[in-house]
Amino acid sequence: MLESVPIKRLVTRLLILVVAMFAFGFALVPIYDVMCKAFGINGKTAGQYEGEQVVDPTRQVRVQFLSTNAIDMVWEFHSKADEVVVNPGAVTEMLFVAYNPTDKPMTAQAVPSISPAEAAMYFHKTECFCFTQQVLQPGQRIEMPVRFIVDRDMPKDVKHLTLAYTLFDITARQPPVAVHTGG
Template identity: 35%
Template sequence: MNLVRLNRQMLGKLAVVTVAMFGFGYALVPMYKAICEFTGINVLALGEQAIPGVKSQVPANTQVDLSRTITVEFDANSRGPWEFKPATRSLQVHPGELTTVMYEFQNVQNRRMSAQAIPSYAPQQAQAHFNKVECFCFNQYTLEPGEKKVWPVAFVIDSKLSKDVNTITLSYTFFEVGSGTPPAPVASVKLPAVAGLGS
């Protein structure tokens, strides 16, 4: 009898502890917010709070130079019977602004091929300030006959680019790698016979 009463008391205590734990868990969220607001620890959450009558402003990217606009022209050349072109021919960008353009490529040959692109820049001084974050020119690709691919080029133009540069041309030359291209012909030279030297 005594044992049954002890078990009921223990069960009652465990039920009270369980309810208290659930209550404490729910109370943690408002307690956490109150402590963060009081101490200023969670600055991001405070900045995201809506203030009545005030529009929330997302801080602008201070690295983008909105006072300048640069025209970037895109060019594509291929060494071989392939189709290779940019999806757009030119864009207006601000220095410091992340921009992405797509290039389209198709292997129109009836055989598998591996190829890679090499970039070039005009004017030449723009190369040091043209930072590619992602580019298909970083890798070689193998395409099956007739296969089409669309590849991105993501870039940022450094705001330190000379102020007198208003237009940059990014040009890619796509060429086949590992192909059995025949070597250049070697000219055969016939030496004239010299009198008095062996017959």
């Protein structure tokens, strides 16, 4: 009977630990967002923008493009140019090139980030390959556009921003495709 009290206490503590770990895992994304905002890193971009802008011809902003593959992604992935100089309010397009060098179809998802973080709310994408998953067949090469507007209301001291994409292989997360054999 003496052994059952310590065992019950141990089981109770372990259950509390499991619940606490689950709660921490559930709260991790909001905590991450708060920490990133507090430290000014990982500027997330909003979804598709449909507003109107008037071009400011007196001001220029340099937009740099970075493209990175996640560890397990084997595609070639890069922008056609390293940077562009834009006038706030003007719609600008940049093409990104993706190539699947493997012998199997693959699906990818691009995740954007803007730096400095305070500029993210002034960077509006009107069209972006990051809005949808990209499926490439073996050996296929495609050009993927991103169209964007740097808002006229962006603080005047921000003269340079970076749009970075990380490309993730999400092939394993896709449902299997049924193959029709005829008949």
